[in-house]
Amino acid sequence: MTAIRTNNVQPNAQSGSQIGSQADFQPLGISHRPSPTETLLASLKAKNTPAFIGYLPYGFPDAQGSLEALRCIVENGVDIVEIGLPYSDPVMDGPVIQSASQIAIAQGERLEGVFEAVRTVAQAGAIPLIMSYWNLIFHYGVERFAAEFEAAGGAGLITPDLIPDEAGEWIEASQRHGLDRIFLVSPDSSAERLAAVAKHARGFVYAASRMGVTGERATLSASPEELVRRTRQAGVSNVCVGIGVSTPEQGAQVGSYADGVIVGSALVHTLLDDTGTKVRDLREGLDALTATTAALSKGIHEARR
DSSP: OOOBOOOSOEEOTTTOOEEOOGGGGSBSSOOOOOOHHHHHHHHHHHTTOOEEEEEEETTSSOHHHHHHHHHHHHHTTOSEEEEEOOOSOOTTOOHHHHHHHHHHHHTTOOGGGHHHHHHHHHHHTSEEEEEOOHHHHHHHOHHHHHHHHHHHTOOEEEOTTOOGGGOHHHHHHHHHHTOEEEOEEOTTOOHHHHHHHHHHOBSOEEEESSSSOOOOOSOOOSHHHHHHHHHHHTTOSOEEEESSOOSHHHHHHHHTTSSEEEEOHHHHHTTBOTTSSSBOOHHHHHHHHHHHHHHHHHHHHTTTO
16 A cells, blocks of 8 residues: 655665665655544543534634634534535535535635645634545645645545545545545445445544434434444444533533544524525624524533533
């Protein structure tokens, strides 16, 4: 999987043997950087506290506003930030995130700008992840993306539509740059699929609490707890649950058994008006985002107390 250095090895004039430094025979491009995500989750586990993982799309409501929103959620209790890359065909996203993505695209959002968002999250003191459909990364250039992401202080990539069987190029690039590989599992994932994810994941595994698109839900089923159990049984150390969590009570419910609780639509919703299709005044939106984030943080972080 990783290239072996064979150059710079010169014949010995006297014995005819080859000489070269030990590095000449070592694999190239393996990073030994510990996973920042795993390090944080381990520290929270030691306190018997689940992580609060918050999602916001880059470029929404605009480039500068999205940076302010990202700082806002970190300051109000988010431990790990999923920075979404808006996409024109977001098949997994519900109406709230679809609206936000369309607004970001209309504002001229481009992948190149997301690295500033990564730096913003890192400087604010949280772990920055990017969540993206694979097509965007593939066309940008997998190695180019990984190198720029690492340089910006990124920790890992969540790929909702990329399975380990088809992720060879990303697995190699992430190993070179010390980046986490966060794959998704769902209630209908087979034991074989869970085992494949366990083998190749780094950071945590994203357990989708139900089949279907993202979005806020009034109630949550019991299936995510069973999925967490099965995923851990497959050998995964960290399992975080998302899709549908929208209230502090739901956050506490999931946080009682999961290593992290992922919230997206409930945060994004605060920056939209009552129609759910247009941006509200940024100051008002940030005030609402502050209140929602703080309430969710309390519910999640106190889930086991």
